[in-house]
Amino acid sequence: MKKFFCISLASMLLISRAFFCEAQSGVVLVSKWGGYGDKPGEFKFPAMIATDGEANVYVVDQHNHRVQKFDSAGNFILMWGKYGTSTGEFNYPYGVAVDSRNNVYVTDMNNNRIQKFSSSGIFLSSAGTYGTGDEQLKYPYGIAVDNKDVVYVIDAFNHQIKKFDSNLRYLSKWGSPETIGIKLYMPHEIAVTNSGNVLLSDRQNHRIALFTNDGHLIRRFGDFAEGKSAMGGYFSEPHGIAINKNGDILICDRYNFRVQKFSPDMEYQMQWMTSGIFEDSKYFPLGVACSQNELVYVTDHYAHAVHFYKLLTKFQR
16 A cells, blocks of 8 residues: 555655655655745745645745745745835744634744735734733744634743734733743744644743643643654654644654654654754754645755655554
């Protein structure tokens, strides 16, 4: 079955097709795209990634201060943004999320705000200025949207999670230096589970934390391990988190150069290596997104690329 699947995708695979299928049980690298630069389809340190209801892919092209949109196969569609402080401009954006109407929310990190756009890149609204008030932000990182189009953002240097409605009107907040700043040392990424709970990547504690949507801790899982012998369920600075339609959780285990997959109950299921090798890697998976057709997209921050994977059916939930 595994060999037949590789052959059936042969026209799609761009690099080391048969070797990759044999080397990594359960996953196929369909293609990758990008490269360092500022032309359409090129990146300078891509950060987070998201998909919409039509399986389009949005990539935060961080050091080009823009967002790029691709179809599900990685073909360039459009891009928007440039360096600046005006509406529609960015200063090192980081996170991206998409709501049920395919509107796109971007954390404009160094401008201390969130911006909302249509799927064609038209500016719609924004929220946030630098400060500690309810509607203010200090370097927002990850962003997520739940199934009711409530927007969750990591207000990193205020050590809080803030919630906004789909028009970016402030709703509520939770967190403190004790619960977010120390017990979770400056989390970078956030995702909302299919049941409405909130997952945070506790990067420098090398674990994942699960909260209710109003900030009550449910559980933590994971511990530190690094190197070829690191078992599943252990991390070295986890970053991006994605939830697929089955509720399975995918996590970028950055310094182990891999993506790990867990069940909705947070039981380890499988893993695969991305582009890194332990001896001399310069490449690190950072953001991850799932499409409705069970494809998985991973941004490689230092390879300036997006990797596009397919999980084999027998390894899916």
